[in-house]
Amino acid sequence: MDLVEWIRQPWAWYVAGPMISLVMFLLLYFGKEFGVSGNLRTLCSIAGAGKVNDFFRFDWKGQLWNLTFVLGGLIGGFIAKEYLSDSSVVGISDATVAQLKSMGIENPGSSYLPESIFSWEALATPKYALMLVVGGVLVGFGTRYAGGCTSGHAISGLSNMQIPSLIAVIGFFIGGLIMTHLILPHLLTL
Template sequence: MDIAWSVFTPWHSLAGGLLIGLAASLLLLANGQIAGISGILGNLLQRTGLQNWRVAFVAGLILAPLLLLPLLPATGPFRPSVPVAEPMDILRLLAGGFLVGLGTRMANGCTSGHGVCGLARFSPRSLAAVLTFMLAGFATVFIWRETWGLPL
């Protein structure tokens, strides 16, 4: 059995989804901003003046998992050992990162902006983007497994 399915916990998933929705709602209500990661990060790097809320948002994305790490069990699926990356793994990582970045530019947003915030606002553009993301993901997994017979 694949480890991802053997440790699936619907209550943890539900709690995570509720927290993401709550955070996105609070950012929209308190700041009038959409919680789209690519837009927040992209505008943070532009020379339009530093906006503290963007810095805080990105810092939270980076620091929250690091702060929670001591609370996780010493072993298990949520605390995997990190082997030394092989050159092919690094190339796959770079290619994947490039393709994700290209996709977010083509879709004018990422899965968080379109999937969480856009769908919640009933945006037709976000619905089209999310359907495209999902279909491309399904096709990629299918082709990967059928071509090489390997799990992702």
């Protein structure tokens, strides 16, 4: 196996886990807290939202490192997708394929994201546009209500052994399971 082929393989937990731990150690060492949702507040503050609402009145310049971190994540994701992935189909079980087909998803497993849901054409339909808007509002409200997002609580908060983060992560998992198994199947078959 050559180097490029080796890089394109999924990284094992014993590689990715210590890398996440190293990043968390460095953040803790430098007194920083990681979280992606706080960047929306920073971007709104940069755009001048502090003139309208006190929530956006803070020293956003101290958060530029987090914007850089997210930009690096976006660039890294693009590089991984375009240059480091092996374009193979997603390996899912026959039972999952059958269940997804019964919900109206065409060719499940043939691509990473089903085109019948994740495409510009699907977004142009009222059903998926409404799902996107309502989902975005719920995620935005939930993030603000929980005091952070999944990355902030699950990675940073749990690393700092914060009980509120543990409660939030348990809530995220329960909500994800309810959505996946009880609500989404009904939404997709409407």
